[in-house]
Amino acid sequence: MNIGFTMMNHLKKRLTSLLVTLVALTSATFANAAPVPATGWGLPRDVSVDGHKIDWLINATTFFITILFVIMCIWMAAAVVKHGKDHQAEYDHGDSGHHVAFAMAISAVIFLVVDGNLWFNSTIDVNTTFWNYTEAEKHPEAVRIEINAHQWAWDARYAGPDGKFNTADDIVTLNDIRVPVGVPILFQLASTDVIHSFSLPNLRIKQDAMPGMINRMWTTAKETGEFDIACTQHCGTHHYKMKGLLTILKMDEYKSWSDKMSRIHARGYDPKDQAAKWGWAWKKADTNDDGISVEGKPKSAALAPERSQSVSLAPEARN
Amino acid sequence: MQGVMTPADIEAAQHLQHIHETPKSFVKHYVFSIDHKYIAKQFLWAGLLFLFFGGMLAMLIRWQWAYPGEAVPVVGNLLFPDTQGAITPPTYNTIFTTHGLIMIFFAITPIMIGCFGNFCIPLMIGARDMAFPWLNLLSFWIFALSQALVLASFCVELGSAAAGWTTYPPLASQVGTPGLGQSLMVLALFVTGVSTIMGAINYITTVIRFRAPGMTWFRMPGTVWGLWLTSILNALFVPVLGSAGLMLLFDRHFGTQFFLTGAAGGTGDPILFQHLFWIFGHPEVYILILPIWGFVIDFMSFFARKPAYWFRGSIYAMITVTVLSAVVYGHHMFVTGMSPLLGQAFMLLTLVISVPAEILFLNWLHTIWKGSIRLTVPMLFGLGTIFVFGLGGLTGIYLGTISTDLYLHDTMFVVGHFHLTMASAAFLGSFGALYLWFPKMYGRLMNPFLGKVHFWFSTVGLTLVFGFQMLAGYAGQQRRLYDPFQYSYLEGLQDLNRFTTYCAFALAIGQLAFVYNFFYSLFAGKRASQNPWELGTIEWTDCASPPVHHNFDRIPVVYRGPHEYNHPEVLEKLGRDWIGQTEEFDPAADAATSDEVAATA
């Protein structure tokens, strides 16, 4: 009897230390993962106005699942330690009414609290912010950019002062996208060849660029600086090099840059050069909510015919 | 109806399945065998071979992420003589593509479903063989053909497939990925799909028709349930992949344009491929986990020496997941330009899966709680499975939520998530099963010490490798990068990636404990008794180790569920903590329960 008690006490101590270790380990892991941009650990620096909503949900998720995971580990460890082979097992099928009710209740509570929370918040964020193009389009100073992805670079097109795409004053850049801080930046994305994904990790958002359809994406920057544009969809041999530069400028800097660029581009504009007209009429916010573009299809099929050369990339490139 | 056992029923069961002669010729016995146990072993060997192959590819990927573009040590010069041992970008693409495909379709599937499906189902439900032994034979040899196609794809000009395991066109088209290799790989997928479906037809029919008298649905072990539900998903969704693969092949070779548009020329629609792929792909991830859940339900009960807690609840949960798995696939396509409404529906459905998952977890934990846990090697692997699957399943929540997935999609976070759920859980679960059933398969015991070494290396290794991969993804590292450090925001992740690679190497080295143990035990292991683990399921109570060719001289009669441990009366009267499903014990009471079960079934 006495021995039994001593053992129980011993086990309790071990259990406590196990618990402490686990909690410490878990929190250490997540502390490590907290933003330390300089070292590359944790989320990259957030320079968008709305990115904090995503970060908040990520943290909320981390919070909830850490609790659940720690409970699970402690439960398992405690069972292994306490109810080892010397313990007399209890004969219990666990299917009595109150057992079942208990399991259902726990699951329901977890579902409502954890999943319900995430679903609710995410739905709001998606509808009011991330996929709410209508709101963004309304902003008088919103900047519109068309992106045409191809192996392995990003073409960007700005409408220029006339606000129309495919005209003489368009600004066209390669892997170099400049945007002003503080106003919505609207992207429309297409691809010449394969599927790419236009990702701005520092603004927490990405969207696929597909051949044959036009996708949309928008964001607002809150800080100036230079950041990476990444391709996140495997797109062939040099996928890893498909990197662009996003420069976030103050509004006046942006204005003077864009004015200068459209003057330069107007000077070099050749109306007979069909290949240079890869853009499309800006897709209105309220059309084709399924994202599958009827009108976009023939247009993007006509994207840059000369590109088809660049796509026959492969035999040599794949060595 | 199976529960009411009239003598006529029992007699009829004896005749439904004939006793096949033990084959005398070498070829019929060892090559073109129709014996489910032997076919199981064939699948095991074929799968283990490719598991090794896929594992080596994984090591190459890890090397590349730790030391991008530097010569691979030891084997580099042998594998890549043209570049003095360094991996080039096209080669790298081939490596990660084939790693994924080989592991999923040619390693885990044959081991978990081909081997244990074949071995366990007939033995555990009390059948003499599969319903269609010839189809079973065909299923294996067609699978072998698909493996041959995989190997062939490496030998052609331009090498094997390189468009990622998801094989999205237009990248997977002739323009994006030229060469015969990609086609051979897609063909191999189609062929292996045919084999999988043949297996599924057999498993589904066998369970419906060949359960021994008294083996009601809820007396089937969790293992059989898991494999059966998986077979249903296989039968329904593998053909969808087959169809998509066929159309891709048509596009590649017959000039059609299902998925071709833009520069690839045509007016097709590549996004429809993604729909088809994920209509298959999401069920596929559950195909690879349901048998593991079944194993875990059983292992927890077997070695906690306690009935499986709310067994019916677990089964209902698995059935719910099977159904739900068909309607959540859209969560793989949140950033393809999906309509917000559809996105939210998929998000909700995805999150709903956590309800049955929680029930399963609660039942596993309750099963071992207040048990009498024997930390045998299969039990350790079972507990390890719960651990990694818990981690992986919980991190799925980040991905099922649209707004967080906007950031995490296509990063290493996804890779970590699915390796924990699918790869690690399937790996640990399958090895647990191998340690458990090895004595029944080969009649010899495996060494428990080496088994434990293997367990610790594997569980810790898998957790660290994929945990760190999630951290890398959390910091923004995309998947499938030849050199992640081209990006300035990822420069700081070099140390993390290197350390992960060392962990992966340790994980690989730990597998040697298994390799040695496996071969040693095969030839020189201690002879196994009929029931070395003291379990109550039919294969242990009614079959020798290894079983005779036709399994049972008389088809056994089943009296109770698979998890009767520490029943007080049994303990008192028989002096042991277990009782077999087929053991006659207090026949009156047994008959009563069987009627009761029959009434509810």
Add this chain to the structure above:
Amino acid sequence: MHNVVQLHPQALLEQRRNEQTSAIGMMVALGSWGMMFAALFFMYLGLRAHTLAWPPPGLPALPIALPSLNTVVIGCSSVALVRALRSMREGQRRPASLWMLATFVLGLAFVGLQTLLWWTTWQQGLTPSTGTLGTVFYSLTVLHALHVAAGLAVLAYLLGMTLGGRSMAERVTTLRLCGMFWHFVGGVWAFMFVGMFLL
């Protein structure tokens, strides 16, 4: 002649049970097959939904007369196979063989008419690479015709067996399975006829 009747009751019971087992297996297989065709239809509908006009501008409309005729042909062949199975169960060798022969001939006619259909459309300039219409039309019909051809091969084998005087009782199961497959293939054609040629 009347082999079935001569079977011992126990053997008869066993044979019934085995037949049922095989039928369940076949049902699962056909469910699987159905999903494969469902995926093809999904592609067809998806591609069609994204195109404003169908047939796409500049492409000929698919003919309707030949497919209608073919629908009748394959429908009749299914009926003939039902009759063949019934005769076989009753142990009547001659009618069974004749009905099977009818099924076979009708099936062959179906493939012939399909070939004629392909020839016509090809003449009109529709090839597998002429846009999505050519793509889905040829892929679906050719895949389907391959299934019909496979069915024909099994039928020919069974016919040979029946004429060759083997015990018909043994063949009942095979013919029943073959019939299930045959009706399934006919059903797929019905879907295709309505979805692709009528609408």
